Amino acid sequence: MKIAVAGIGYVGLSLAVLLAQENDVTAVDIVQSKVDSLSARLSPIQDSDIEEYLQSKPLRLGATTDARSAYTDADFIIVATPTNYDPVLNYFDTTAVDGVISDVVKVNPNAVIIIKSTVPVGYTESAKKRFGTDNIIFSPEFSREGQSLHDCLHPARVIVGEQSERAKVFADLLLEGALKKDVPILFTDSTEAEAVKLFANTFLALRVSFFNELDTYAELRGLSTAQIIEGVCLDERIGTIYNNPSFGYGGYCLPKDTKQLRANFNEVPSNIMSAIVDANRTRKDHIADQILARNPSVVGIYRLTMKSGSDNFRQSSVQGVMKRLKGKGVEVVVYEPALEDEHFYHSKVVRSLDDFFTMSDIIVANRYSPELDCVIDKVYTRDIFKRD
Numbered sequence: 001m002k003i004a005v006a007g008i009g010y011v012g013l014s015l016a017v018l019l020a021q022e023n024d025v026t027a028v029d030i031v032q033s034k035v036d037s038l039s040a041r042l043s044p045i046q047d048s049d050i051e052e053y054l055q056s057k058p059l060r061l062g063a064t065t066d067a068r069s070a071y072t073d074a075d076f077i078i079v080a081t082p083t084n085y086d087p088v089l090n091y092f093d094t095t096a097v098d099g100v101i102s103d104v105v106k107v108n109p110n111a112v113i114i115i116k117s118t119v120p121v122g123y124t125e126s127a128k129k130r131f132g133t134d135n136i137i138f139s140p141e142f143s144r145e146g147q148s149l150h151d152c153l154h155p156a157r158v159i160v161g162e163q164s165e166r167a168k169v170f171a172d173l174l175l176e177g178a179l180k181k182d183v184p185i186l187f188t189d190s191t192e193a194e195a196v197k198l199f200a201n202t203f204l205a206l207r208v209s210f211f212n213e214l215d216t217y218a219e220l221r222g223l224s225t226a227q228i229i230e231g232v233c234l235d236e237r238i239g240t241i242y243n244n245p246s247f248g249y250g251g252y253c254l255p256k257d258t259k260q261l262r263a264n265f266n267e268v269p270s271n272i273m274s275a276i277v278d279a280n281r282t283r284k285d286h287i288a289d290q291i292l293a294r295n296p297s298v299v300g301i302y303r304l305t306m307k308s309g310s311d312n313f314r315q316s317s318v319q320g321v322m323k324r325l326k327g328k329g330v331e332v333v334v335y336e337p338a339l340e341d342e343h344f345y346h347s348k349v350v351r352s353l354d355d356f357f358t359m360s361d362i363i364v365a366n367r368y369s370p371e372l373d374c375v376i377d378k379v380y381t382r383d384i385f386k387r388d
Helices: 010-019 032-039 048-056 067-071 095-107 123-131 148-153 165-176 190-221 225-233 254-264 272-292 317-327 353-359 370-378
Strands: 002-006 024-028 061-064 076-079 112-115 136-138 158-160 185-187 298-302 331-335 347-349 362-364
Touching: 002 010, 002 067, 010 024, 010 048, 010 076, 010 148, 010 165, 024 067, 032 061, 048 148, 061 067, 067 095, 076 095, 095 112, 095 123, 112 165, 123 136, 123 190, 136 165, 136 190, 158 165, 158 190, 165 185, 190 225, 190 254, 190 272, 254 272, 272 317, 298 317, 298 353, 317 331, 331 353, 353 370, 362 370
Parallel strands: 002 024, 002 076, 024 061, 076 112, 112 136, 158 185, 298 331, 298 362, 331 347
Antiparallel strands: none
């Protein structure tokens, strides 16, 4: 097969690497530096498995900024471009996805377009009508940042939003490159597949919010969060996933997906969907209040990333805490090795960890690291179990 992948982010690059083991794959991006890195077999994102595969596997993988040339003779074109949430429209901005579909229809109308970007419920059927083609399939992606290729190699399930022979062909392509072979495969209609993606991520956000509110209760009542969570999670119906408290759910997916699903519930009776979004805001308010109660002059933010093994800090929860602190006139400094700029939203970026420790009255860490052990008395974190 000849496959083009639009978007060299976590989703796009992991799929490109997975499929390039057995197929001719061209990754497309508008950022030249990403293309150059990939052409040199260097990963433009932080993912240890991707880095290893690029260096050690005989991948049939190319990269280009010339989208139309990549699309021209492709059998499948995977769309993995970003769909950011637009707070004004109260909806996902699908402009980038629309652009790829428009280009493909012009240069290769027979190609099958696979949408891996997260889209509003009903988008695929709408796109088929707007672009005058039936060659669009939505297939939700469930990979995690920093472990995206691992999740492609060991998928929990494969879902394709069409019940057809070509949908089966695409599912087989995903499993052909995977290490795990005994994988549940589900073929649904496109709108149902879109709903699966949003409901799955919103349920994960619900779990995060539940255990965060449990932690807020325990913290204010002087109770042991760890003991309560351990007791609750021994119930097999509840389990231990997504139960470690944090400053709130964040990252690229959960904040926007929960808001999009809430928007899709317009005129549908509901309470939980709005409560999940509201709970995340309340959690950040509480974290900021707890820090402000210590009357710090300078607050040090230790890392902006959401989790270990990731270099992405888009919509990370600690940024919401930062905004609240700065809104109260507190000076905030940042230690984040992934940042090259001298300032991050008008907060000074400190390169030296020792200097960062010295100037910070309180060190705020969404996720704890052993390198904070020497200043443990200054650290404020709700990372109870010291893991993501």
